[in-house]
């Protein structure tokens with residue numbers, strides 16, 4: 545689902561389609577104080593908070609069935625394996641993938657992209673080829689391609705953005721040609737919140753004979769994702785941005801691509817047979833790409849996080865975050881000298897801004913003293929920020945549990961801090 549942000553700000557009485565007070569009760573951390581002030585957590589694009597239902601999974605796992613998976617015949621190993629593989633089905637359904645085997649567990653989006661670069665990239669890219677990334681990318685969807693391009697010699701090209709921070713689709717069309725082998729693009733920009741037209745981009749990439757990898761780190765928490773409708777060749781996301789634990793994420797890939805790809809990391813679990821004389825043969829997908837003991841508890845807890853999202857309803861979350869974003873956008877516009885970066889018509893719940901005469905770093909530190917957690921810095925998107933002529937921005941980003949009152953607290957704190965530093 546995508547939204548436009550030019551709608552009128554919701555009245556303070558606006559409410560989500562879910563019981564917000566009850567939902568907040570799921571998050572123990574939201575009742576803590578920071579520097580003697582109630583925490584207002586607006587750094588959700590960096591990591592979202594974790595509901596108690598997910599935290600309880602860890603307790604349950606380590607108290608009752610902590611065991612290594614797949615290889616054990618005993619009851620605990622069986623229970624752990626069942627729970628672990630259960631998450632694979634939940635992720636499959638969450639992304640609407642065709643087949644369980646298309647879901648590979650990784651440490652997160654970064655590792656998923658590195659897997660594609662090192663496996664698919666090494667096997668399929670040559671010195672005359674081109675890979676397109678966008679200017680909106682997180683460093684995790686730039687640097688793996690730069691590293692590989694240094695070795696292989698393919699050309700990395702950049703899809704530009706317009707002044708609102710929307711991708712320049714005419715330029716994208718112009719960049720695609722018969723040498724383009726891959727388009728690597730995020731679904732939603734972490735730095736600006738821009739929602740990219742990935743379905744249209746996939747169609748165009750495929751017409752040019754290229755594959756498309758979609759970085760869904762910022763999309764999965766905020767909107768329904770259907771990898772088949774997008775026709776993504778690869779889709780990656782991180783658990784910790786979608787109310788789940790750190791250290792776990794997933795890569796979706798089209799079956800024929802994954803089956804043809806060579807393994808990346810070698811070790812236990814990813815083999816069929818190992819021999820010094822006959823050579824080694826590899827397991828079928830997805831295990832071919834899951835070497836070593838994975839983050840078992842985290843994978844199991846990810847299932848609970850995705851179920852939690854489904855229970856609340858991703859459409860309701862998306863609508864509520866949009867109301868928060870619209871309200872916050874209107875409120876910060878009251879502040880003299882504040883410039884919003886990222887005013888694309890389709891945006892998710894990210895509000896990035898700079899303030900004339902006030903360094904972003906100072907704002908971040910001082911507003912924390914008032915209990916408000918926002919992010920300041922380059923958001924791992926240095927090329928994009930440099931394009932906008934800045935080194936750092938302040939970024940407030942929203943999740944299901946945020947309230948309009950928290951937006952008011954944030955704006956009041958921001959005004960106070962700006963008065964202090966100017």
Ligand SMILES: Cc1ncc(COP(=O)(O)O)c(C=O)c1O
Pocket residue numbers: 589590651652653654655682684685730732733734759761762782
């Ligand atoms: C758009 C985007 N891509 C990739 C990443 C990297 O995710 P992780 O650090 O969980 O691997 C992030 C994290 O901020 C992100 O926002």
